[in-house]
Amino acid sequence: MPKIVDHEKRRKQIAEATWRVILNLGMEGATVRNIAKEAGLSLGALRHYFSTQDELLVYAMDLVKEQATVRINEITKKDLPPKEMILSILLQMVPINEETMAEMEVWFAFIAHARHKEDIFNIKDDGVFNGIKKLVDSMEQYGLLRKELDIAVETERLYALIDGIALHALLEPKRVDKERIVRVLERHLDSICIG
Amino acid sequence: MPKIVDHEKRRKQIAEATWRVILNLGMEGATVRNIAKEAGLSLGALRHYFSTQDELLVYAMDLVKEQATVRINEITKKDLPPKEMILSILLQMVPINEETMAEMEVWFAFIAHARHKEDIFNIKDDGVFNGIKKLVDSMEQYGLLRKELDIAVETERLYALIDGIALHALLEPKRVDKERIVRVLERHLDSICIG
Known part of the structure; x- marks a missing residue:
């Protein structure tokens, strides 16, 4: 056989x-x-x-996105209080353990590599911006957000915060550990959520 | 001669x-x-x-830091209202024009390149974290910050926001243009400052 x-x-x-x-x-x-x-x-x-090497790299990068999406979908099926669920989802996008650290490392290397090859790679669409946008939209729908907020500005601000802290966790894992990331994200969610 | x-x-x-x-x-x-x-x-x-090539790259990177520092020192000499001065300083660290866009591009390429050569390059010290730390400390000293804030958390949060939005301005300059960056940073400063 x-x-x-x-x-x-x-x-x-x-x-x-x-x-x-x-x-x-x-x-x-x-x-x-x-x-x-x-x-x-x-x-x-x-x-x-x-x-080709590029075909392989694109596939390897898509797999990073896919894995994060699977984890996030699992979380949304759980019966969690809204703010806890949002925090859990955000934590899938930052390096807080071996798996997410490896994903971030691959993502960073890939972006830097693809930067000057825009004809081959579509680096703009890593899915994180759309993920954050959906999250903020549903926070608004469920009445979790404070009333006076500009949704577009809050989406951009949260997106910058997530990618910034993800980058810092990659470059300075000792200072920017999971505990610190959780404190920063909790503080941010408290500042935009009701109650 | x-x-x-x-x-x-x-x-x-x-x-x-x-x-x-x-x-x-x-x-x-x-x-x-x-x-x-x-x-x-x-x-x-x-x-x-x-x-060596590495010696040249380190020098080129130091020059980026030096240029930003010179611009920031110029701003602190001006007679500006406190919040306006803080915003102007933060805007020196993100790509909002040709000069800062080039600096960010060089910084990003350098970090990606130096990532696996930690013995040669000290990539942890790009000066931005210390700059943000000083800024938040002096905001507290001058009584600009809201009372209930945790200074360490706010420093980490602002640092992540700045590097995150700088990265997005580099990767998606159309969406994340100067106007949008200013709106996000003003919103953030309003949320941590008194009045």
Whole structure:
């Protein structure tokens, strides 16, 4: 019987190998050769799954978005008090554990790499802005927000706060640890929410 | 009479050539060869001023910090109402014109490049955290802040907001333009200041 390999599963394994290479060596080390080695594949086998390095990088980045989306959808199914749910959702977008730290590292390296290749990569759409926008909109719908707020300004402000603190947690994980992130986000939510 | 070249002035010119290369080609293009070409120098002449690429990059990055510091010191000498002065200072740290956009681009490329070379680069100290800390401390000293605030949390929050919106202005300059940045920062200052 021939060996049956699930094509999509193998692509995921390769994407995960790509992350490990980026985590260890940075984007400069994320060559097709290094990724194939990390994934335990020949160059030819790797090319069977991804014909170019850019195609692989886009896929690896999409997987980051997908994972965060899955976690957030799980949270929305829980029966949590509104403010606690909002905080839990926001915490999926910042590095507070090994998994989210790795995602952030990959995201940062990817953005820097893709910056001057806008024809290949659509770096504007990382999903975070739309996620925050939906969140603020539903906070308003459920009557959680203070009355005098400008929704567009609050969306932009929360989006900047989240990406800023995510960046600082990546660059200075000792000072900007989970406890500190939670305190800052709680303070921010208190300042825009009723009660 | 021999040609006299001001050593420090030439180093600055090379750093500026480095920025132009980073702006056009990204950090991947910031090779010693490309920088020498942009600066109109031979490789040998470039090596006379900077013996390694890393030495040059550190110098180019320090110049970004220095320029921002000079601008901020100029502002503090002006006779401005306190909140206006604070806003003007914060606006020196985000991309709102060609000069600050170039600084941010260089900063971002540099951080991404230096991330996995911590032995060579001290990326933690870009001066922004300390600048924000001083600013919040003096806001407290001058009695501008609301009474119930936790200064450490407010410092971290403002720092995240500034770097987050700076990043978004770099990646999405159309949506996050100067007017929008000013609105977000004014809203934030109003929320932490008295009156």
